Amino acid sequence: MEHYCHECGKPLTIRMVDGRVREVCEDCGWINYEQRKVSAGVRVQSDGRLLLVQRGIEPWYGSWYMPAGFVEVDEEPDQAAVRETFEETGLQVSIKKFVDVYTYSDDPRGNGIVLLYDAEVTGGELTITSEALQVGFYSPEEIKEMPLTGASGDRQVRDWLNSRMALMKEQE
Ligand SMILES: [Zn+2]
Incomplete structure (x- = not known):
């Protein structure tokens, strides 16, 4: 399932950030930090x-x-x-x-x-x-x-x- 940026609405890509796999917006830099x-x-x-x-x-x-x-x-x-x-x-x-x-x-x-x-x-x-x-x-x-x-x-x-x-x- 494709996810979208909370800030600008562009599709998110998956990347390593701070040693974890996270969803990132290549357009505006927003990072989806998932929490419990x-x-x-x-x-x-x-x-x-x-x-x-x-x-x-x-x-x-x-x-x-x-x-x-x-x-x-x-x-x-x-x-x-x-x-x-x-x-x-x-x-x-x-x-x-x-x-x-x-x-x-x-x-x-x-x-x-x-x-x-x-x-x-x-x-x-x-x-x-x-x-x-x-x-x-x-x-x-x-x-x-x-x-x-x-x-x-x-x-x-x-x-x-x-x-x-x-x-x-x-x-x-
Ligand atoms: Zn964005």
């Missing part, structure tokens, strides 16, 4: 169950993930996580603490990072949107049978499952 996209998401638990959404759109149609989405250019990541959770699940949440940062390189929309937060439900009602097939709280046993998304959604859920298992062992 920033997303934010939430880990919401209730009675040992995890809040998950089943995607109703591509990529990863039919697979499950914790509510998350891209951070707008003028938005704080934790605000984006709260907004995306409401848009994707109908639940209002408040952020408790930062959990971890995940990177991914398997999304056709581009490479990115996800900032994941622990959050608690403060209001709202579980609602299915046009972009989701199902939404709800699921037990570790149920989740083990569910297909998970890429873009680190699978690793986020597996890390939660592992931390739950470690917690159960401690309590034995």
Whole structure:
């Protein structure tokens, strides 16, 4: 697919710049420095169950993930996580603490990072949107049978499952 200059609209050519392959405009000198996209998401638990959404759109149609989405250019990541959770699940949440940062390189929309937060439900009602097939709280046993998304959604859920298992062992 041919790409065009953001500054002057001429077709870009591919060249080595600073030791990396980049798209360059031979006309005006503009260089396309590609960067990771920033997303934010939430880990919401209730009675040992995890809040998950089943995607109703591509990529990863039919697979499950914790509510998350891209951070707008003028938005704080934790605000984006709260907004995306409401848009994707109908639940209002408040952020408790930062959990971890995940990177991914398997999304056709581009490479990115996800900032994941622990959050608690403060209001709202579980609602299915046009972009989701199902939404709800699921037990570790149920989740083990569910297909998970890429873009680190699978690793986020597996890390939660592992931390739950470690917690159960401690309590034995
Ligand atoms: Zn140009």
